[in-house]
Amino acid sequence: MKSYKPIPLAKGRYYHIYNRGNNGIDVFFDNESYYHFLRLYDKYISPIADTFAWCLLKNHFHVLVYIKTDSEIDFEKLEYSTIEKPKDFNPSNQFGYLFNAYTQAVNKKFNRTGSLFERPFERKLIESEKYFQNLIFYIHNNPVFHGFTANINNYPWSSYGTILSDRPTKLKRQEVIEYYGDLENFIQYHDQEQNLSEINSLIIE
DSSP states (O other), X not given: OOOSOOOOOOTTOEEEEEEXXXXXXXXXXXXXXXXXXXXXXXXXXXXXXEEEEEEEETXXXXXXXXXXXXXXXXXXGXXXXXXXXXXXXXXXXXXXXXXXXXXXXXXXXXXXXXXXXXXXXXXXXXXXXXXXXXXXXXXXXXXXXXXXXXSGGGOSSBSHHHHHSOSOOSSOHHHHHHHTSSHHHHHHHHHSOOOGGGGGGGOOO
16 A cells, blocks of 8 residues: 655646556456546546657556646636536546546446555656657557567557547647657657666656
8 A cells, every 4th residue: 555645746747647456456458448548538637638648558557748737727628527616626636536437437337346546646747858758658668568569559559559640639749749850750769779767767667
């Protein structure tokens, strides 16, 4: 059981956010589980954060987000789960609403009870462009690191394929590509082995 007090999510900052199943249990059980999590993520997180990279695996997930400032949030679109509208907006609570809504759906569908995700969820502040680049590489290659696929092109539950495509998306695709110069350099960067020792402090699993 974790006993540390997590850093608050500050508005206007970038974070690597990660969570996994309670005691390492699976949190995604079929294709619809992944789709439903992404729908709920769009509902609760998209209004309050810009997403630059994401990856879902059977028992955990990673996202790289920018937490919007109050002036950047459309509060009319903000979803607060089933509780009353809070007096003060807290970005961390939005992730709590996401986890609670997803857990309720999974428990109902699979006839289970109890918590699904670990609490509190992990978060690391991103403070440099180099960390940003390496972290996107790390998130997209997570399925390879964990043996789910030999090539990130073949893994469906990450933002890598979205960045390569031209389909509509809320992902900050163009901004991500520009961090690498252009799409060709983005692909080349992901195809090469990167030294992740520089971001050890940001790797949270």
